Amino acid sequence: MPEYVLCVDQGGTKTNIARGDKNGEIQDIRRFIIDLSDHAIVVKQIFDAIDVYLRENCIRLGSPLRIGMGVKGYADREKGIWKRCITIPNFTPVNLGEMAYDKFGINAVIDNDVHAATLAELYYGAGKQYKNYIYYNIGTGIAIGIVSEGKLIRGSTNYSGEIGHMVTETEGDLCPCGHFGCLEGVASGAAIIEQVRRGLSEYPQSGMHNINSNGTLTSHTVFKMAEEGDVLAGLVTNRALRSIQLSVISILNIFNPEAIIFGGGVMADGLLLPKIKEYAYKYSLRPSAWALKEVCLSKLGANRVGILGAAAIGWEDSI
């Protein structure tokens, strides 16, 4: 019976659960839709989902070695506490590690989801090739993972990488953080959809009216419509692209990395990548550009690197 860890990736709109072996092979990914309207419901539903998964997908395999949990926001990895997530109403700190042990008798490791994905790159992906790189996640939210000399830079309290509130539009819209024109308010998946919805009344000809009423509006459909000439889609896409480009230049000049590896739902279709890459080489300072070997999507799969991250933190702890 092969050893495995249970991988739990708590995303912005769903929770993915899977089994991961120590080589980074992922099996039986299941997606659980979570009601994000209240903190207590979120925590209960995550544990219910783990319970379902263990019963239905692990029953003949014995217990996992660990549960690795990547969560949005601020995580105290040492103590297993999920400390803060501003997008979930009524959030209060909760010790997921203790809860998991109490419920399932399994040790759990908690970390920020983008730190986790960065560790997935370190063990299974870009880390095999590069010692200094940035994992750049653009999904429901935006953050980076910083790897220097083969090591994840965590910051003083495991809260590094929150680039989503870099100001990229000095005259931009108010962000919940108190600033105007934050990157995340323009270029995250949530922000892209929101901008389209706000713009629809001004663009009655836009093809996105139909898609929106279907409920299938995603950043991918917006980027595709932009390529096909839809004016509103083009405005929203270019605005997001511009902010991402500016943030990439700052990243290159500040970190001098060998590579930037993109993951997350907004980047997964690869449509924005060519223009980000071109801009990166053109506008970063010359020594930064000379050092840069690659600007690419995660070779682990931009949509799969999150769940692999949960595997990575589980294995890291059990070795």
Place this chain on the structure above:
Amino acid sequence: MPEYVLCVDQGGTKTNIARGDKNGEIQDIRRFIIDLSDHAIVVKQIFDAIDVYLRENCIRLGSPLRIGMGVKGYADREKGIWKRCITIPNFTPVNLGEMAYDKFGINAVIDNDVHAATLAELYYGAGKQYKNYIYYNIGTGIAIGIVSEGKLIRGSTNYSGEIGHMVTETEGDLCPCGHFGCLEGVASGAAIIEQVRRGLSEYPQSGMHNINSNGTLTSHTVFKMAEEGDVLAGLVTNRALRSIQLSVISILNIFNPEAIIFGGGVMADGLLLPKIKEYAYKYSLRPSAWALKEVCLSKLGANRVGILGAAAIGWEDSI
């Protein structure tokens, strides 16, 4: 005869030379004005200055253990090559390490000046108290040094920390890097003076006309005049302050440091510090603000940390 290193701090407008002992005590600082109009002249004058200093200030002390040289721009520390400095015309890469050995028979260590100052903090200053901090230099140019887990983060080719080209004014002026609205184009010492000079014709009442014609216009005089109500000085000061504040928020959210330590001529008088500090605590994400213990001027002296940096790289290499 006590051991010492020769400290050479090649600044934006002058070169400082001194002796440094292994405890970070600096003696006999001398300032040499360097003609920065051409690369060949700069290199010759730096070596002439070292020669003068060795003959006049070190004659009875024997040779220094090392020459530590902090230079602006891009330095290959391993090979001793000063590779790039965009503010010096006709710049070509030059092996300062070999030149120093050929001329004086002394081994020299070359590093970027802000990396050097960050190491000074690490060995003699903030590093005694903090493991994760940012040294933030605002002088003729702008850059940061990143310390994580007690170690300077150098990037893949020793070019980390170039935050000066973060865009802080989306509709700002064109920068030589190709972007509009770079931090360094608004808030560096050079930019502050330049903005005042450009503004003088529009503000005939400004008290800075006299100071400018005296040739004594510095960022300090601009900040003082702003406090005294001079309109032009106020506009330039607030513009610089605003861009520094935005960059500080990004630094806090990206690095999650315990401290930001300021150095450099623009920060040395401390006049901008209270408003930067207030902004840092107010607008950084809450976990970043909770982790932040100090926003302060270098306790080594904002004007002295550069020369101490040259001592630090010399000693680091000779231990």
